């Protein structure tokens with residue numbers, strides 16, 4: 001799954017300059033482990049809410065690759081019929097409840113789903129995915145407080161990639177301690193190596209268990225890094241807000257390579273198995289691109305559909 | 309507005325950048341804050357010159373906490389500073405509506421006028437390249453609706469500078485709404501400081517047959533429409549409101565008295581929008597001069613679709629204004645929305661590529 005996300009986003013980056021994909025793409029290359037680790041701990045009927053950087057979340061939750069790529073190309077076959085685009089992926093069938101381009105905008109929505117699950121008395125879980133920037137909004141703190149008050153089955157997952165657009169966390173937050181922000185409200189928090197998919201899975205699994213047992217919300221802070229620029233496919237270290245050296249250090253901690261190495265050294269699979277998987281993934285991505293490019297645009301009378 | 313031929317040409321974004329620098333030079337109480345104002349891109353380049361000149365002390369980024377920081381801005385304004393807050397999209401103003409509407413707009417009034425809130429809030433409308441429903445909104449009507457807020461929407465580089473300097477100098481909270489698609493447009497901009505008064509519109513083109521009232525990007529569309537109409541022998545008068553609140557009623561009324569017909573074009577939605585307000589004022593005040601029903605050219609009643617095909621269909625342009633004009637002058641039937649494919653692409657619409 002991590003590889004599928006990686007290769008899909010790399011392909012998007014490759015195709016973007018063709019200027020056919022007309023929407024703002026925010027890639028999460030380098031951050032795959034947190035999306036995959038969290039979603040692997042969820043059931044199909046659990047739900048997630050996401051942000052502008054939502055490709056990985058959608059795919060990890062079981063989203064349809066073809067429909068995602070078609071959405072980026074603004075086609076009727078897209079998961080939002082072309083009306084949402086890259087920043088607003090949604091697919092209720094797989095529990096992807098939507099993505100807001102307003103930072104922290106979807107955190108309360110996840111809490112709302114958790115409220116619904118709790119009121120209905122089922123054991124489903126809701127997850128709010130957001131960045132370190134999202135943790136700066138008042139609604140994040142307010143949600144911690146409310147979710148704790150009602151012991152809601154919600155997991156707050158902060159993918160802390162250290163930057164919001166071009167500003168380092170140290171210029172935005174007096175203390176780099178997002179995982180501790182739930183403490184005053186009684187929400188337990190953990191900081192995890194967000195590039196270690198198993199560590200993320202483990203922590204998410206425990207948080208999910210807590211939710212299902214009715215013990216209330218948890219907060220996970222996944223430390224990770226985005227390789228490409230805030231928006232668009234380019235590496236942007238030349239802008240001067242972060243160094244190439246910093247980027248390269250994080251690239252050495254690639255979540256996919258690390259995981260592959262551990263699989264090989266544990267004897268679970270061989271390098272040639274991995275090569276085969278890679279080929280299959282690339283073929284799947286290519287098929288999705290062909291599908292997206294060749295599928296039709298929405299009909300003009302769809303413009304005013306779904307307004308009321 | 310008579311501009312000297314020799315005046316330097318500059319882009320809209322440069323005019324804004326220069327206004328910030330000059331305001332800060334003239335008045336040390338002025339400072340700029342907002343997400344990314346000090347980063348390498350500096351809000352599409354608009355805050356870059358001010359940051360370069362004055363540094364982080366007076367041009368600084370803020371956490372993603374827009375509502376709280378808006379309140380902080382109000383407090384700073386009440387305490388003798390003149391803050392400027394910048395938002396890369398006007399959507400983010402929605403997070404600050406509590407501070408804007410419940411606090412900034414009313415503080416002076418509640419204090420019996422004994423306090424002032426000299427606070428300028430810049431916000432940019434996005435459009436095109438799949439900005440989508442949230443990042444392309446044109447929310448001026450929300451602010452115009454609130455007494456106590458001034459609302460400014462410059463259409464030209466000259467106005468961008470002059471109106472921004474006037475806004476910063478004003479003692480009231482001003483919502484200053486820029487259009488991203490105007491950023492690269494070029495026009496005459498004097499190097500020295502000057503102000504364009506708030507509350508005064510401008511006649512951009514004189515005509516006797518119909519009055520077209522517009523603001524921001526729609527001024528360019530209206531001017532383009534007036535060209536299209538010329539070949540039909542229709543002379544449209546184009547009025548640029550420049551400031552939506554206060555609104556230059558008299559300029560509009562005078563023009564309607566002359567032409568007897570009105571089309572209002574706005575970048576926002578039709579229902580309860582700025583065009584509705586202009587129409588209502590004209591209907592209430594110079595009804596006797598009207599020879600035809602008023603027409604509005606606004607956004608259709610839906611959020612902005614992301615996909616390029618529907619997005620093109622979504623935005624009204626010069627052809628839609630021209631069609632509305634033909635109807636009010638009795639040369640056309642009920643205006644049909646011309647198909648996007650039939651529309652001309654203005655120069656500001658070309659060569660715009662992602663990421664936004």
Ligand SMILES: Cc1ncc(C[n+]2csc(CCOP(=O)(O)OP(=O)(O)O)c2C)c(N)n1
Pocket residue numbers: 052053101102103104130131132133134135161163164165230343372374396400403
């Ligand atoms: C309320 C709000 N303010 C500002 C923005 C502009 N903006 C878009 S993404 C972004 C940075 C978000 O950083 P973070 O939450 O850490 O997520 P990341 O992009 O790093 O994944 C900003 C400031 C926005 N979309 N919404």
